[in-house]
Every structure is written in structure tokens, then in C-alpha cells.
Amino acid sequence: MQWIISLYITMFPVILAGVFNMLFLKIPFLKSRCRPIDGGKNWTDGKRIFGDSKSVLGFILMTVLAGLLEVFWGFLLQGLGQNKRSLLYLYFENAPSFNFLIGMLFGFLYMLFELPNSFIKRRLSVSAAEQGDGRRGLKLFFFILDQIDSMFGIMLCLGILVHLTPAQILYAIFLGGLTHVLVNCLLILFRVRKYL
Template structure:
């Protein structure tokens, strides 16, 4: 899940600049996504998540005994590996943006908490895109137990990383 966990924090760190929605509003008068979703952040997150996944795969290939991993972690290598890690990273960012769209429709301002959704939107996006990219790989890697562990651990990791981001000044809210 590293390629899915890293894109959003890196998008926050390297973000800023032109918003993806171009400042446009919907017919309800609310922004489409808001200022927090920028092109620079999106592409920085996508690159960092993809590179992290490729590095993770390289480490697993080079040191499988030390890391206790069994191949294939992200597929059979080569293009398939790149597609899967890209899908996890892209899906993570897409899931977060998708829910930002709905949070704006609900009248929630940027940074307003939406418990559970805020902690799992990017995970759902990553899982859906990974499945679409490689259904066979997905069904081999993401068993019911693995998905359950992800759904339990992710909110805890999300809270810890957001509090850290708040204290180092990257996030305006600690949630």
C-alpha cells in the first residue's frame, strides 16, 4: 500500500499553485474541488507514489529473504509493475479528489473533517484503480483479510501522519 499511502502527503508537501478546478464553481455556487487540489501537488504525489512503489519492488527483487517478501509484489515485473504502482498512486489521489468534490457539494469547507471518509477515500480509490489495472494481480494480493487489515490500520496511520503534518506546518488542521 506504500504507493497508495504516499501520494497525498507528498501532494500536500509539494502542492500549491494553480488549482485543478481553475477556481471554477458549480451551479450550487461552490467550488468544484477547492484550492487544496493543485496540479503541482497532484503530479508531485503521483510521481512520488509511483517511484516509491518501483523502489519497493526493486528492493523486494533484490532482497526477498531479508524483507520476507514473496514475488510478485506488484505483478510480474516490467510494464505490469509500473502500471500497478501507477494505478495505486493515481487511484489514491483520485479517491481523495473524488471525495473533495462531494464534500464541497455537502457545503463542507476545505479541511473540514468528514470522519471515516477522510481516512479511507484514498484507499478506496487506490484499490479500485489497482483492480481495474490488473484484476488477477489484485485478487491474488488483496484477500479479504488483507483488505480488513488495511481498513483498520489506515485510519490510525492517517491520524498520525496528519498530526505530524500539522506540527511541521504542512497541514492547517490535525485531521
């Protein structure tokens, strides 16, 4: 149980960055400046590469937000004398420069590991809102993938940094997926999101 609490304490800045990223990108001024990563271009099959939902601004914002929130979280844990609660600080010094870089790395990996999922969905003509258009197998597959895709990169990186076992990494990805669902449910409740 202690390990799970430490995992959540370690990952809290990234979770928060994901929420803030979504909120900020709903601000009309920022939303109007979102340009898709794929530049609106199509793949060889004539379909979009990633789609409009993956934007350059979203990618940059998530990366920077995660870095800044990691620095803030580091200061907070330091002030409360709780450094040992974070898995990172069992192996690395709680320093602003490290926190900013590791936060940015986590934010970057969060966004990067969402791209293959988007690419596959465009190939199969699966919309983000409909998740498989009634095709039950695809609907379930992409629902699960949407919850854990960004976790793969982050947890692999964290696993290397803090020496997690493969079983711990898989369990962390599973917990990340459950957390993603719960956070999305809250965002739907507060009308920030329209669907899971």
C-alpha cells in the same frame, strides 16, 4: 499478523508518495504553480466544484511520485530478497516497468477517489479546516471520510489484483484510515500540516 505486515509493505510506496506530495507542494516555486482541477469554476449551485486544494500539479505529482517510489521499493525488496513480503509479487513479477505502472495507477486512484469527498464538502459548505463548522454529525462523517476516501480506489484495485476477499478489502481500508491519522499526526508534529 503476517498479512497485515505484507499489506503495509505493499502499500508503503503510496504512503510515502502521499507524504512527499504534500511536502513538495509546500515549496513556494511549486505552490505558485498549482492550478485547481476545477479551473476555479462553480457548480450549478454557485459553489466551487472541488476547491483550490485539489490541483492539477498535485494530481500529476502524486501519480508520478507513486510510480517512481514503487520502482525504488521493488529494487529494494529484490536486493534484500524479500519479494514474497509484498502481496503484489505473489502474483506479478517484480519488474521496473510493472512497478512504475502499478505505482502510477495507485497514485492516480489515490487522488481520484478524494474528488467525490471534495465535491460533497463544497455542496455542504464544509471547509477543510473546520470539518463541519460545529455541526457534530458532519464533522465526524467528514473526518472519517477524509481518512479513508483515497483508500477505496487503491484497495479495490489491489483486491482485484491479489484476490483479496471483501472482508480483507474493508479491513485494509480501515487500516489505511488509521495509518492516515497517524501519518497526519506526525506531519502536524513536524508542522507540515495544520490539522487532521
